[in-house]
Amino acid sequence: MNEDKLKHYFLGKLSEAENNLFEEEIALDEKLTQTAQIVESELVDDYLRGNLSASDGELFEAIYLRGEARREKLLLAKSLWRVANEQQASEIAAAKTSLSFWQTWNALRVAFAGVAAILLVGVFLFLWRNSHDKEEIVQQQNSNQPPIVIIENRNTPPIENVNSASQNVNNSNLRQNKNAPPTPAPKATPTPTPMKQSAPTLASFTLLPGTLRDEGEQFIKIAPNTQKINLRLNPPKDAAKYQTYSAVLKTADGETVFTAPNLKSLNLTLPAKKLENRTYIIFLEGQKAQNTPESVAEYTFRVRR
């Protein structure tokens, strides 16, 4: 069976005579009916996911969605996509909290070894700090400025960094700051300071809610060797009232690129390779206790590489 013909049938692309013959053929054959129903449900999925062409999307709305039963199918499909992904998120969260005793024991052992290593590195850096006075680069965001920036600033704390190597660099910078002479106030600029080739593999940016079209587009500049991106979402008014958040990163065309459910803070980390040179929107939702998630804010930004 030509599945394209079935799609054409549902979108009303066949002539009336062809349409009548075809639907009788489908109805008379149980197997063909089943294939038609599979193609139909996949067509609905394609519509929901924005995979139909503009003209097919119009036909879907004008022709396919004529009956109440089909509208119901659409709503059920939408629910299914949503519930399947909610379930996925909750299962991951449950898995994280249900570590077995031995997993917990092993985790503690690893954590202990990590603390010991950090202490050793700290001692080393303390000695190193007293003998060197090197210029450092600190990635910092200025929340008063719309664009995302990487600026030199010795007066503000360094960004959170999950990469241990870069963490050490930042910690040493912080300690150096105590003795360093005051520097001029940081000046935000839409063009970030270029990162060194040996720069940390994690880059952190702060995003402001909204599109900020009036003040210029927000953008983030990703260095070629960056592996992970940490996005800090500047909280809008009343954001603190939520217990958990979820963020969905989409392209301007509506394609979902990354989802971060059950966030405890407005901070998400994702692989840098997920971001191309284009505009993205983060849809942030907040949830209070058992309540239904509420839309909190949207963050629009452009990626430059």
Next chain:
Amino acid sequence: MNLTAESYSLLLQTFSSDEEAAAFDFTKLRDSLVRFFQIKGDSAPEEAVDETLDRVAVKLGEAVLIENLTKYSFGVARLVFLENLRKTQKAKKAFESYRAENERQKAGEETDDFSPLRECFEILADDEKKILRAYFADLPHAELDEKRRKLTALLGVSQNNLRLKIFRLRRRLEDCVREKRKNNLH
């Protein structure tokens, strides 16, 4: 108008003088008509089929010459479908309502219409849930294709078998949701 015993008997005689063969052909036609209304997107296929067969029986009672009963029945079914569609006149309203719901959700006023499906999802077996989660993962198109491909390998089934499996699970969920909504109304 519902299918009466009299009209049913008249229909059976048209199919065959042998009662058993007639009943078989009748059931076959009835099932085909149910599928016809399902494919057309009728809200109540069974009732629409009763209406169709009753009209066909009435015509037979009026001694109208029907050469091909199946073909004739589909013709009547098509009219019944259009009448039902006109009667409800929800075509445009249906999509407007869907759009309005989307707008409400965007505005953060989402009504929890997903709860019946959530409950039905929970009833599924664990491995069925896992399959659905993997199949409907909210990923970009290419990544989702890859995930589904891996899923077929993991389950050791062909792509078409997986599609069929998903379709059957969807059907069960849809039936379950309808049942829940019906119970909530009563």
